[in-house]
Amino acid sequence: MTLQIIVGAQWGDEGKGRIVDWFAASSDYVARYNGGDNAGHSVTVGKNLFKLHLIPSGIIQKNAIAILGNGMVINPASLLEEMEMLRAHGIIVNPSRLRISYGAHVILPSHQALDKALDTARGKDNIGTTGKGIGPAYTDKAVRRGIRMIDLLSPDLPTKLGSLTNQINDQLIQLHAEPLDPEKVISKFLEYQAILSPYIADTSLELSKAFNDGKSILAEGAQGTLLDIDHGTYPFVTSSNVTATGVFPGLGLGLNAAQNAIVTGVCKSFQTRVGSGPFPTEVFGAEAERLRGTGANPWDEFGTTTGRARRVGWLDGVLLNYSARINGLTELIITKMDILTGLEKINYCLAYKKGATQFTDLVNGPSDLNGYEPIYDQLVGWDQDLGSIRKWAELPKAAQDYVRAISDHTRLPVKMVCVGPERDQVVLVN
Ligand code: IMP
Numbered sequence: 001m002t003l004q005i006i007v008g009a010q011w012g013d014e015g016k017g018r019i020v021d022w023f024a025a026s027s028d029y030v031a032r033y034n035g036g037d038n039a040g041h042s043v044t045v046g047k048n049l050f051k052l053h054l055i056p057s058g059i060i061q062k063n064a065i066a067i068l069g070n071g072m073v074i075n076p077a078s079l080l081e082e083m084e085m086l087r088a089h090g091i092i093v094n095p096s097r098l099r100i101s102y103g104a105h106v107i108l109p110s111h112q113a114l115d116k117a118l119d120t121a122r123g124k125d126n127i128g129t130t131g132k133g134i135g136p137a138y139t140d141k142a143v144r145r146g147i148r149m150i151d152l153l154s155p156d157l158p159t160k161l162g163s164l165t166n167q168i169n170d171q172l173i174q175l176h177a178e179p180l181d182p183e184k185v186i187s188k189f190l191e192y193q194a195i196l197s198p199y200i201a202d203t204s205l206e207l208s209k210a211f212n213d214g215k216s217i218l219a220e221g222a223q224g225t226l227l228d229i230d231h232g233t234y235p236f237v238t239s240s241n242v243t244a245t246g247v248f249p250g251l252g253l254g255l256n257a258a259q260n261a262i263v264t265g266v267c268k269s270f271q272t273r274v275g276s277g278p279f280p281t282e283v284f285g286a287e288a289e290r291l292r293g294t295g296a297n298p299w300d301e302f303g304t305t306t307g308r309a310r311r312v313g314w315l316d317g318v319l320l321n322y323s324a325r326i327n328g329l330t331e332l333i334i335t336k337m338d339i340l341t342g343l344e345k346i347n348y349c350l351a352y353k354k355g356a357t358q359f360t361d362l363v364n365g366p367s368d369l370n371g372y373e374p375i376y377d378q379l380v381g382w383d384q385d386l387g388s389i390r391k392w393a394e395l396p397k398a399a400q401d402y403v404r405a406i407s408d409h410t411r412l413p414v415k416m417v418c419v420g421p422e423r424d425q426v427v428l429v430n
Contacts, residue, residue: 040304071250204252
């Protein structure tokens with residue numbers, strides 16, 4: 001009987017996809033509990049690079065059953081595209097391997113249009129959303145006019161779609177954006193209805209029974225802690241509960257499943273962020289280009305979903321400790337250690353300074369980071385290529401010291417470090 005929650009400890013893009021893939025090899029279920037196709041989870045298996053946005057990356061493993069939980073917002077067009085992509089790679093995607101919660105909300109084309117129109121209207125204060133309709137779909141959930149997966153099973157679907165599309169059209173017109181034709185939306189959704197209906201299920205019931213029967217459940221978080229609607233850098237956040245406790249409402253699991261849960265925080269060896277918002281350890285110029293890469297490699301710091309260049313900086317231990325607390329992390333995994341190879345010095349932010357005062361904790365949460373300057377511990381770098389190393393003892397001492405420094409500062413065990421993008425390029429820490 002285990003629940004393991006994989007959660008991003010930063011601003012997303014920590015490399016959760018390949019970590020989920022790793023643990024899914026020994027899990028009965030892999031379940032996503034939040035967000036939608038704003039997420040981009042990459043897994044490299046041999047020559048294949050899988051870019052997943054909705055379906056938990058655990059589906060690439062042969063046995064785990066993939067669940068899209070009720071806490072998600074799902075764009076059926078993206079889901080079907082992803083199912084086809086997986087099938088083209090020989091992965092079985094049918095209702096015996098993939099189940100969608102009846103309670104998950106549906107993203108309509110008008111949600112996407114509204115997302116873009118709203119962010120454009122914010123002008124220089126824009127959030128830099130992914131434009132996937134996430135915010136508007138969660139808004140409609142909250143104002144209780146949203147369409148859920150269960151509605152795809154109902155003969156009332158066309159009426160509901162027409163009514164919601166018309167209501168959002170009013171908002172689009174006010175924002176000087178193009179309204180959508182409800183009839184076109186309805187005819188597309190009737191196609192989706194025919195294909196997706198067999199996948200819709202009571203996944204809360206299934207997961208709860210599985211847990212009680214001693215099966216293992218791997219919960220896959222999307223985005224990262226600092227993008228959480230309640231605990232992130234509000235308003236520069238996404239619209240869902242990203243953090244580990246989001247698993248319970250987002251999958252319909254009871255708190256009995258929390259006992260002895262493993263909460264794995266995934267964090268990069270440095271820090272990145274896409275879109276606007278505070279970032280105390282951000283670097284610019286040549287230093288940033290070095291951490292970001294040129295975009296020539298799939299692992300360079302350019303968005304999987306949007307292709308945007310990510311902002312980059314040094315690992316922020318103050319925010320990492322915040323993340324550890326908010327999530328109740330029990331362990332850490334550090335990804336992309338190989339990217340630091342060749343740096344003479346590596347900075348790790350231990351505290352902030354404002355005026356003459358030092359802060360090791362955030363004063364009013366992560367939204368208010370203006371004026372806080374990072375205080376760095378400067379560690380020695382290493383030159384050795386890490387890509388072929390598989391044993392802790394073979395890592396250069398400087399790399400071991402960096403991992404120990406993070407572990408000491410967060411008071412968390414580091415379970416694993418990643419030394420390259422391939423599935424097996426990992427080192428278990430001992
Ligand atoms: P939204 O989720 O599209 O509404 O975007 C809100 C903010 O979250 C923007 O700054 C996005 O760049 C960011 N964001 C959303 N999803 C991800 C993700 O999976 N990785 C990194 N940033 C994300």
